[in-house]
Amino acid sequence: MKVVDYINSSDKTIFSFEIIPPLKGKGIEDICEGIDPLMEFQPPFINVTYHREEYDYKKMGNGLLKKVSVRKRPGTVGICAALMNRYKVDAIPHIICGGFTKEETESALIDLKFLGVDNILALRGDSMKNEDAFIPTEGGNKYALNLIQQIDEMNNGQYLYEETKNSPSNFCIGTAGYPEKHFEAMNLSSDMKNLKKKVDAGAEFIVTQLFYDNQKFFEFVDKCRAMGITVPIIPGLKPITTMRHLSFIPKFFHVNFPEEFSSELEKCKTNEAVKEVGIEWSIKQCKELIEKNVPVIHFYTMGKGKAVKSIAKEIF
Numbered sequence: 001m002k003v004v005d006y007i008n009s010s011d012k013t014i015f016s017f018e019i020i021p022p023l024k025g026k027g028i029e030d031i032c033e034g035i036d037p038l039m040e041f042q043p044p045f046i047n048v049t050y051h052r053e054e055y056d057y058k059k060m061g062n063g064l065l066k067k068v069s070v071r072k073r074p075g076t077v078g079i080c081a082a083l084m085n086r087y088k089v090d091a092i093p094h095i096i097c098g099g100f101t102k103e104e105t106e107s108a109l110i111d112l113k114f115l116g117v118d119n120i121l122a123l124r125g126d127s128m129k130n131e132d133a134f135i136p137t138e139g140g141n142k143y144a145l146n147l148i149q150q151i152d153e154m155n156n157g158q159y160l161y162e163e164t165k166n167s168p169s170n171f172c173i174g175t176a177g178y179p180e181k182h183f184e185a186m187n188l189s190s191d192m193k194n195l196k197k198k199v200d201a202g203a204e205f206i207v208t209q210l211f212y213d214n215q216k217f218f219e220f221v222d223k224c225r226a227m228g229i230t231v232p233i234i235p236g237l238k239p240i241t242t243m244r245h246l247s248f249i250p251k252f253f254h255v256n257f258p259e260e261f262s263s264e265l266e267k268c269k270t271n272e273a274v275k276e277v278g279i280e281w282s283i284k285q286c287k288e289l290i291e292k293n294v295p296v297i298h299f300y301t302m303g304k305g306k307a308v309k310s311i312a313k314e315i316f
Ligand SMILES: Cc1cc2nc3c(=O)[nH]c(=O)nc-3n(C[C@H](O)[C@H](O)[C@H](O)COP(=O)(O)OP(=O)(O)OC[C@H]3O[C@@H](n4cnc5c(N)ncnc54)[C@H](O)[C@@H]3O)c2cc1C
Pocket: 048, 049, 050, 051, 052, 094, 096, 122, 123, 124, 125, 126, 127, 142, 143, 144, 145, 176, 177, 182, 183, 184, 185, 190, 191, 192, 194, 197, 198, 207, 208, 209, 210, 236
């Protein structure tokens, strides 16, 4: 079922979360360990992130280093199939532009169509670790907008290089939105114009980057509505659970902690203390978001479901 249909047929805020594929070589049980505790909150769909290849340096017998390309977290499509089979939920694969030609993207979409996947979160993907900026793959999509256009064309039966229309797919396309602006954008308003283009091209729902300041999210929703973006906007939350998160999250995700939250975090001396404050803050965020009738609350679990379970227990 499509995300928009779940939203339209629910009279309360839906619980959902995303998982990341485990490191190469791990089994499905490693994934389920993180998911099982969250199933009591009845998520109708689970997102599965996509991770492109990385460059690594492998030591050779002669002592020299060889640059190798490794996909450290493969398996997004297979994991989606496993989740649909095991939990009878919809799985939402993230599909990215980076690392794929349009031809390869089309093949992946055809696999997903055969699997009965109804939703896709269409993203550009970040730059590779050794690159300063995102470099589009030759023959691939440059922006998420172009990927959305490709999926939309397939939804209309138009495949690459085909003269005639074929069996159309019926994917519900999601896209990413940034209440605190995407870090490469000149300003929030230019970023939002690009978001509007993605929606006009066929994106039917928006999932936001994680944030800790609800006010920023509410302002973002208001701005979207004012510029004619009418699709559901799903807030993304991630509880802070370790001392490391205090610098890693702002640096990696380009988000700010509100003053009230950062001053509580500054008092913490241990991971346990940070976790307690982080969970409390998320609970507070959720309560306020639900009061404002958000359609879904989407948690970034990053493979660790325990903190999300503590929050969901209070909320759902
Ligand atoms: C909910 C969510 C899930 C994510 N999941 C993953 C994942 O699974 N795997 C992964 O690798 N990454 C993931 N990411 C990270 C994401 O790939 C990065 O944030 C990436 O840098 C931007 O992706 P995007 O789809 O927002 O890109 P885009 O929408 O293409 O935007 C990228 C930048 O280009 C600008 N821009 C957009 N369109 C145009 C245009 N037509 N002309 C000029 N400028 C334009 C935008 O303003 C923005 O600054 C996720 C992010 C979010 C919010």
